Amino acid sequence: MSKQKTAISPTREENYPEWYQQVIKAADLAEASAVRGCMIIKPWGYAIWENMQRQLDDMFKATGHTNAYFPLFIPLSYFEREAEHVEGFAKECAIVTHYRLIPGPDGGLIPDPEAKLDEPLIVRPTSETIINEAFSRWVQSYRDLPILMNQWCNIVRWEMRTRLFLRTSEFLWQEGHTVHATKEEAIEETHRMHEVYARFAEDFCAIPVIKGPKTSSERFPGAEDTYTIESMMQDRKALQAGTSHFLGQNFAKVFNIEYSDADGKLVKAWTTSWGMTTRMIGALVMTHGDDDGLVLPPKLAPHHVVIIPITFKSDNPEAIVEYCNTLRDALQGTMYDGKPIRVHMDQRDMRGGDKIWSWVKKGVPIRIEVGQRDMDADSVFMARRDKSPKDKAGVPRAEFLANAVSILEEIQNKILEKAKAFRAEYTRVIDDKEEFYDFFTAKSKDPQRPEIHGGFALTHWSGSEEVEKQINKDLSVSIRCIPMEGQMDNCHEPGVCPFDGGESPQRVLWAKSY
RNA sequence: CGGGGUGUAGCUCAGCUUGGUAGAGCGCGUCGUUCGGGACGACGAGGUCGCAGGUUCGAAUCCUGUCACCCCGACCA
Numbered sequence: 001m002s003k004q005k006t007a008i009s010p011t012r013e014e015n016y017p018e019w020y021q022q023v024i025k026a027a028d029l030a031e032a033s034a035v036r037g038c039m040i041i042k043p044w045g046y047a048i049w050e051n052m053q054r055q056l057d058d059m060f061k062a063t064g065h066t067n068a069y070f071p072l073f074i075p076l077s078y079f080e081r082e083a084e085h086v087e088g089f090a091k092e093c094a095i096v097t098h099y100r101l102i103p104g105p106d107g108g109l110i111p112d113p114e115a116k117l118d119e120p121l122i123v124r125p126t127s128e129t130i131i132n133e134a135f136s137r138w139v140q141s142y143r144d145l146p147i148l149m150n151q152w153c154n155i156v157r158w159e160m161r162t163r164l165f166l167r168t169s170e171f172l173w174q175e176g177h178t179v180h181a182t183k184e185e186a187i188e189e190t191h192r193m194h195e196v197y198a199r200f201a202e203d204f205c206a207i208p209v210i211k212g213p214k215t216s217s218e219r220f221p222g223a224e225d226t227y228t229i230e231s232m233m234q235d236r237k238a239l240q241a242g243t244s245h246f247l248g249q250n251f252a253k254v255f256n257i258e259y260s261d262a263d264g265k266l267v268k269a270w271t272t273s274w275g276m277t278t279r280m281i282g283a284l285v286m287t288h289g290d291d292d293g294l295v296l297p298p299k300l301a302p303h304h305v306v307i308i309p310i311t312f313k314s315d316n317p318e319a320i321v322e323y324c325n326t327l328r329d330a331l332q333g334t335m336y337d338g339k340p341i342r343v344h345m346d347q348r349d350m351r352g353g354d355k356i357w358s359w360v361k362k363g364v365p366i367r368i369e370v371g372q373r374d375m376d377a378d379s380v381f382m383a384r385r386d387k388s389p390k391d392k393a394g395v396p397r398a399e400f401l402a403n404a405v406s407i408l409e410e411i412q413n414k415i416l417e418k419a420k421a422f423r424a425e426y427t428r429v430i431d432d433k434e435e436f437y438d439f440f441t442a443k444s445k446d447p448q449r450p451e452i453h454g455g456f457a458l459t460h461w462s463g464s465e466e467v468e469k470q471i472n473k474d475l476s477v478s479i480r481c482i483p484m485e486g487q488m489d490n491c492h493e494p495g496v497c498p499f500d501g502g503e504s505p506q507r508v509l510w511a512k513s514y
Numbered sequence: 515c516g517g518g519g520u521g522u523a524g525c526u527c528a529g530c531u532u533g534g535u536a537g538a539g540c541g542c543g544u545c546g547u548u549c550g551g552g553a554c555g556a557c558g559a560g561g562u563c564g565c566a567g568g569u570u571c572g573a574a575u576c577c578u579g580u581c582a583c584c585c586c587g588a589c590c591a
Contacts, residue, residue: 007552036582036583088590091589091590092589092590126591155591157590157591159589159590160588160589160590161585161586161587161589161590166591167590167591171591173591239591240591241591242591243591275591276591277591278591279591280591310549310550312548312549312550313549313550351548351549351552351553352549352550352551352552353549353551353552353553354552355552356550356551356552357551357552358552360551369550371550372550373550374550381550389551390551392551514590514591
């Protein structure tokens with residue numbers, strides 16, 4: 001095969017959606033399965049998810065939460081209780097109606113009509129209903145509160161159009177569910193977990209996010225308030241990376257979560273829920289990936305360092321392997337982010353070029369090649385994933401060992417800064433309707449293949465749902481969130497809505513979204 | 515559910531209009547020459563052409579039915 005300029009074809013510029021698919025394939029993260037809309041998460045993709053899980057789980061534990069597990073199936077009658085919740089999820093539910101198969105007339109298997117369930121079960125699209133039903137039995141006294149619970153599980157939402165990691169019919173996530181004695185405590189919890197997500201995104205995924213509440217039309221079905229973190233992908237579209245919901249007393253009412261307070265009065269409780277999903281892996285791809293494949297933030301990379309012994313030219317390959325072994329041991333004895341550096345020795349029997357590129361495409365932060373020459377000079381040949389694949393050089397072994405941690409830290413910081421700069425470049429404060437429409441309109445001739453355009457727009461907004469609807473219809477642009485204090489500059493002064501001239505307390509964030 | 519398209523080797527696809535013994539590239543295996551940035555050669559393994567009917571001496575190819583998937587719209591973490 002002839003040498004290509006980039007490892008991934010097409011490039012982001014040429015065809016962004018196709019680039020995304022190719023990166024996932026090249027990095028061996030996941031593949032489509034025989035089941036429509038469901039993906040097979042392969043070991044490299046799953047290892048990233050495990051690192052996310054471990055980190056988030058620590059953060060949940062540190063904020064007082066415990067894990068539990070609730071059933072995959074939810075009785076239809078539970079699900080029916082909260083009207084808005086039903087309206088939001090009924091259109092995309094998988095339903096179990098039978099529990100036995102029998103041979104059919106055409107030789108295949110069919111559901112046994114005799115084995116029809118009295119009450120259909122739905123496969124959970126989210127677990128508020130079944131968890132709050134349990135909570136209603138667990139909560140009797142103010143002494144039982146708060147309940148701070150989380151579960152790691154899979155859920156099913158029967159999506160029409162799917163894309164690996166971003167939108168699949170089945171996906172993995174965590175869902176936190178809490179019950180509180182007072183409104184204030186529940187709101188505080190909602191904000192606490194919102195903040196946990198933002199910190200996780202920025203400090204671990206190196207994905208800068210904008211925090212804020214959703215408008216009422218974008219809220220979680222059944223919530224009083226939904227708080228989101230929104231990030232900008234490299235095609236300048238917004239991705240909702242995590243949400244935290246203040247559910248008020250909506251679920252407490254329909255599931256009858258009541259407790260006796262200190263005065264012996266019977267009081268309704270307040271609940272929250274919050275979730276983050278495997279979509280985050282898609283966010284990593286689209287935030288940091290380049291035309292050579294995935295770029296992983298070191299804190300989440302399954303391997304921090306890959307060591308490739310180059311032995312074919314040596315009289316003494318065993319010595320090189322041994323030299324690599326001691327290098328690996330030394331690295332593993334070094335702590336990064338509170339844990340030993342994760343090192344992988346790649347001794348697969350394959351050609352050097354293929355081997356090296358496979359790690360470039362997988363996004364490993366540091367690559368080390370060691371051949372006879374390096375060993376003789378007591379040095380290593382190092383390449384960093386945040387630099388060009390060709391930008392690599394020999395460094396003395398001792399120097400590399402001394403600097404390994406700071407290089408990982410530097411890569412982690414650098415990709416976050418790069419993402420922040422990208423977002424800043426394509427975020428615009430707009431006060432004029434025409435300019436807004438122009439900003440979000442592609443200039444390319446072929447409407448099937450619009451060029452990468454638009455970004456984040458900050459405008460005033462009167463609060464009108466009509467305006468929201470019209471803009472969504474015209475441009476497929478929506479309000480991603482109402483940025484909170486301190487999230488963006490020039491955002492929190494009152495002004496005039498450029499769409500209907502109404503008064504506006506602050507600017508809101510508009511974008512096309514996933 | 516509307517509009518468009520595709521089912522042939524592990525993968526990507528050609529062959530179909532005009533019926534006549536199943537093809538290519540990549541990948542895979544063995545051997546050789548190579549190899550400090552995506553090698554090359556030789557040989558080899560691998561397919562009841564989505565499924566069911568029909569037409570025909572003969573069907574991947576024509577006809578009918580059916581199933582699945584993909585793309586574009588409405589819905590979504």
